[in-house]
Amino acid sequence: MPVYNGATTLPEALTSLREQSFGDFEIVVVDDGSRDETPQVLADWTDERVRVIEIPHSGIIEALNAGLNACRGELVARMDADDRCHPTRLQRQVEHLRAEPGLNLLASRVNAFPSDDVAEGFRIYLEWQNALITHEQICREIFIESPFAHPTVMFRRKPVLAMGAYQEHGWAEDYDLWLRMHHRGWSFAKLPEALVEWREHPDRATRTDSRYSVENFLRAKAHYLCAGPLAGRETIIVWGAGKTGRRLSKYLIRTGYAPAVFIDVVPGKIGSKLRQIPIIGPDDLAAARARLGQPFLLVAVASRGARELIRAELDRQHWTEGVDYLCVA
Numbered sequence: 001m002p003v004y005n006g007a008t009t010l011p012e013a014l015t016s017l018r019e020q021s022f023g024d025f026e027i028v029v030v031d032d033g034s035r036d037e038t039p040q041v042l043a044d045w046t047d048e049r050v051r052v053i054e055i056p057h058s059g060i061i062e063a064l065n066a067g068l069n070a071c072r073g074e075l076v077a078r079m080d081a082d083d084r085c086h087p088t089r090l091q092r093q094v095e096h097l098r099a100e101p102g103l104n105l106l107a108s109r110v111n112a113f114p115s116d117d118v119a120e121g122f123r124i125y126l127e128w129q130n131a132l133i134t135h136e137q138i139c140r141e142i143f144i145e146s147p148f149a150h151p152t153v154m155f156r157r158k159p160v161l162a163m164g165a166y167q168e169h170g171w172a173e174d175y176d177l178w179l180r181m182h183h184r185g186w187s188f189a190k191l192p193e194a195l196v197e198w199r200e201h202p203d204r205a206t207r208t209d210s211r212y213s214v215e216n217f218l219r220a221k222a223h224y225l226c227a228g229p230l231a232g233r234e235t236i237i238v239w240g241a242g243k244t245g246r247r248l249s250k251y252l253i254r255t256g257y258a259p260a261v262f263i264d265v266v267p268g269k270i271g272s273k274l275r276q277i278p279i280i281g282p283d284d285l286a287a288a289r290a291r292l293g294q295p296f297l298l299v300a301v302a303s304r305g306a307r308e309l310i311r312a313e314l315d316r317q318h319w320t321e322g323v324d325y326l327c328v329a
Contacts, residue, residue: 033057
């Protein structure tokens with residue numbers, strides 16, 4: 001549990017851990033150079049399971065890695081200092097991971113609070129994320145957005161340390177870790193219960209840190225797409241000549257994966273070019289596929305409801321998701 005100036009919410013988070021039905025665990029709190037009353041809250045907290053690691057203020061990645069290196073258990077659960085755990089959270093995750101030794105990471109569904117502060121966009125994201133339960137569902141959609149709420153995950157400590165733990169690449173450190181795990185073929189799952197309550201507030205890192213911006217998420221996606229699903233592909237197609245497709249293609253082109261064509265449904269775009277690459281309509285896709293051999297298609301349309309419509313059309317044209325195409329927005 002990294003914490004920086006979290007004195008107002010830290011007691012609630014620690015209380016939710018003290019009330020866990022599973023008792024055999026330690027609470028490694030990394031105080032990232034807090035300047036408020038956090039050190040006093042931790043000094044006054046009466047629970048012998050709490051171990052405090054103090055570091056100069058260094059940021060989330062350094063704090064996470066300091067905590068991960070200090071942990072002594074086989075399994076590590078993440079927790080933020082402003083969130084709350086359901087009393088059975090640790091018990092449910094430990095039992096599941098011990099019963100499935102081949103499983104690398106186990107998350108849970110999550111609820112956001114206070115409800116009045118949860119905006120519509122965040123609710124839509126949570127509904128999408130909470131619908132991803134199985135390994136297959138998670139992997140199918142991992143390039144759309146982060147499929148886990150970081151404070152809900154539990155994973156095996158040694159393999160994560162061996163792969164370099166949390167790393168700085170200019171984009172979200174948790175999403176980077178999931179994509180590296182996916183690239184290595186690690187297995188994922190999510191418990192269907194909401195075992196963590198995720199606090200929504202305007203000062204959350206995803207609201208204030210540029211590493212969590214849409215642009216940097218696109219950079220992360222492009223990096224791991226080129227290292228994984230696109231590696232060795234001679235030809236790619238991008239469905240989407242709008243803002244998302246344009247921005248993603250910029251990073252793909254920089255890595256040497258220029259689309260052969262763009263697909264779009266807007267009549268005014270069809271027949272024109274984007275980055276000197278032709279834009280065609282869905283009705284021309286079959287002919288383009290035959291002409292290009294075995295192209296791999298990326299669906300990069302962020303408009304609400306578009307993804308399912310495009311999937312239906314690609315299914316009609318006999319494209320197989322995960323084999324012939326991926327959704328990335």
